[in-house]
Amino acid sequence: xxxxxxxxxxxxxxxxxxxxxxxxxxxxxxxxxxxxxxxxxxxxxxxxxxxxxxxxxxxxxxxxxxxxxxxxxxxxxxxxxxxxxxxxxxxxxxxxxxxxxxxxxxxxxxxxxxxxxxxxxxxxxxxxxxxxxxxxxxxxxxxxxxxxxxxxxxxxxxxxxxxxxxxxxxxxxxxxxxxxxxxxxxxxxxxxxxxxxxxxxxxxxxxxxxxxxxxxxxxxxxxxxxxxxxxxxxxxxxxxxxxxxxxxxxxxxxxxxxxxxxxxxxxxxxxxxxxxxxxxxxxxxxxxxxxxxxxxxxxxxxxxxxxxxxxxxx
Ligand code: ADP
Numbered sequence: 342x343x344x345x346x347x348x349x350x351x352x353x354x355x356x357x358x359x360x361x362x363x364x365x366x367x368x369x370x371x372x373x374x375x376x377x378x379x380x381x382x383x384x385x386x387x388x389x390x391x392x393x394x395x396x397x398x399x400x401x402x403x404x405x406x407x408x409x410x411x412x413x414x415x416x417x418x419x420x421x422x423x424x425x426x427x428x429x430x431x432x433x434x435x436x437x438x439x440x441x442x443x444x445x446x447x448x449x450x451x452x453x454x455x456x457x458x459x460x461x462x463x464x465x466x467x468x469x470x471x472x473x474x475x476x477x478x479x480x481x482x483x484x485x486x487x488x489x490x491x492x493x494x495x496x497x498x499x500x501x502x503x504x505x506x507x508x509x510x511x512x513x514x515x516x517x518x519x520x521x522x523x524x525x526x527x528x529x530x531x532x533x534x535x536x537x538x539x540x541x542x543x544x545x546x547x548x549x550x551x552x553x554x555x556x557x558x559x560x561x562x563x564x565x566x567x568x569x570x571x572x573x574x575x576x577x578x579x580x581x582x583x584x585x586x587x588x589x590x591x592x593x594x595x596x597x598x599x600x601x602x603x604x605x606x607x608x609x610x611x612x613x614x615x616x617x618x619x620x621x622x623x624x625x626x627x628x629x630x631x632x633x634x635x636x637x638x639x640x641x642x643x644x645x646x647x648x649x650x651x652x653x654x655x
Contacts (some may be wrong), residue, residue: 343383344468345395351431356370356435378499381605394418422449422454458485470495517611550572561623563627566592567600574587601643
C-alpha cells in the first residue's frame, strides 16, 4: 500500500482571454474542482492500482466535505487532521494561450502537524511506500519521512513547488527524490550552490546530470523533464547488478490536451508501481510512471482526470 502525506486544495479556475492586469476587472469562464499536489498524487496512486491512504489537514467547511466525498468515491482511505483554518484553496487564472497565474491559500494544509503524523505511525509503518511533497510544513514532512524510513518504508519526496522551503537534510531522507527540471534547478541553487537554468537541465549530458544529482542526494534522484521524459540517477554504492548508474527514459508520444498535473500523475504512479512490485528493477517502475503520466496529459484537468491504468495494464 501507499501512504501519501500532503495537501488538498479546492481549485477555483477562471479561463480568460488575457490574464488580468493590476487594477483591471475582466470576465472569465469559471470552474471549480479538487486539487493540491498531495490529493492529485493520492488519486493517481490509487488509480494506478495501489491501496492508498491520504494523510492531510482539512477545515470544517465545504472544501473538507468535498475531500471526504471524493476520497471515498475513489476508495482512498482519508486520514484528515481537523484544522481551525479553512480548507486549502487555489485561485487560478488561465489565459487563451494556456498560461496561468496562481495564488494558493494554504489554509488547513499549513497546519498538518507532526503530532498528527506521529499519531498515525502504525498506518505509515504498515505501508510499502510513503510519498510526500512540499505543500505542507517542512518540519512535518521531515518527521514523516524520518518515521517511514525508520520503519523500513520506502520514502519518496516530490520536491514541489520549486519555491517551497526545504533543507538538504530533508532531501537526504528520501530514498527517491523526484524534482521536475524547475525544482531541480532551484534545489541545486539553494542547497549546493550550483547555478543552472531550468531550461538547460534537459540539454546536459548524462554524466553531468548524474554528477549534479549526486550532490543533492545519496539515494535515487528522478528528474522529470516534461515532454522530453525522465532522467534517473542512482547512488553507485547501492546499485543493483541489473541497473545502470544513470539513464534517460524518453517521453511517450501522445496527443497532449493538458499537462496540468503530469508531475502528480508521474509521482503517484511511480509510488504505486514501487508498492506493487518492490522487487522489480527500478527502470520498470519509471517506464510505467512515464506511460501513466503521458496518458494523464490526454485529457483536461488534474485529480479527476487521472487515468485508471495499473502496471499490469501497461
Ligand atoms: P510537472 O507537471 O511537475 O511540470 P513534468 O512536466 O516534468 O512535471 O512532467 C512529468 C512527466 O509527465 C514527464 O516526466 C513525462 O513522463 C510526462 N509528460 C509531461 N509532459 C508530457 C508530454 N508532452 N508528452 C508525454 N509525456 C509527458
